[in-house]
Amino acid sequence: MLSQPQRVAIRREFHQHPELALEEVETKQRIQKIIATFNQKFLSFKQLDALPTALLVRVEGSNPKRTIGYRADMDALPVVEQTGFEFASKNAGKMHACGHDIHLTVALSILSYYADNQPIDSLIFFFQPAEESENGGKIAYELGAFEGQWRPDEFYGLHDNPDLESGAIGCCQGTLFAGTTEVDIELKGKGGHAAFPHTANDMVVASAYLITQLQTIVSRNINPLESGVLTLGKIQSGTIRNVIADRAVIQGTVRGLTQTMIEAINERIKTICEFTAKSFNADVQVNLNQGGYLPVENDDKLTAQFIEFMSTHQDVNFVETTPAMTGEDFGYLLSKIPGTMFWLGVEDTHPLHSQYFSPSEEALKTAPEAIVAFLNWRMSR
């Protein structure tokens, strides 16, 4: 298995060269280059023409009862890194601010183990593009990535978590992550001179009211005992102080722990947009795209086994977690193939998606061993 210094070097190499969703060309080349150094005897590969940055690797089992999938995502975010590390991003405006560099390194470490130690069951490693946006998991599934001998009977994947101690494994039964919807709103009015507001139709003012109205969905429309989020993370309108803006673009994301909640919030967004725009005599276009970001629902039986193993294994610091409002398109894959998603603690004071996010590399010391131990245990059953 890759040593800790090798793991750290690999993680830093990925960290220095982040690529956005569907652009992970060099990242895939790096993955392939690393795998090329492994024993090839039990390995075979699959690529997808229409999703060229994806890579599937199959490890042939010695006496397979099942095929087990393991997924690692590989895309970065459009974030300007501010960590000041010597291995900080070399790609301007892009950063592995969600720890997918850690995810890749853990997956490659596990793969390196099974390249040398043939597993009993067959394994499929899915190096997945486009988790942060663009639905890489769903696209791969729909392209037939998991057909025939490439279909796992059960699927596992992790996400790093700065709130957990380094190396801790966190998981829960049922919903681990929220489902999400990407929200795009465009308001159109009439531009004009700042001095003559009565001759124009100001989309800065309309968007201010619309945003305020939309914020009432969570506070006034949903049951306080349930949960939902609407974050509007981006707004663009206007060009200069003395021109009335004829257009505003608002982008955001909805989060809910159930599909019913997501759909209820989405319906309210449409209604509020329609009537608020009308009240300003503006045109509005609303685009709500859930794509593959379904709630991440862990399979009852497989997750019970995962928790049983992780919570009793002497080398694992296991933490029972509560559902989180982060989204994950692994939710789509788990809606097709049963499995378990879990957290890996990377202890950091900065949250995921922060320009200062600095996951602890200590987590790399123990996570691959813990996951290999679980997989071997699973294969023995």
Ligand SMILES: CC(=O)N[C@@H](CCC[C@H](N)C(=O)O)C(=O)O
């Ligand atoms: C783990 C994580 O941070 N995932 C992203 C997933 C984004 C989903 C989608 N593009 C959206 O923005 O709604 C997250 O922001 O939770």
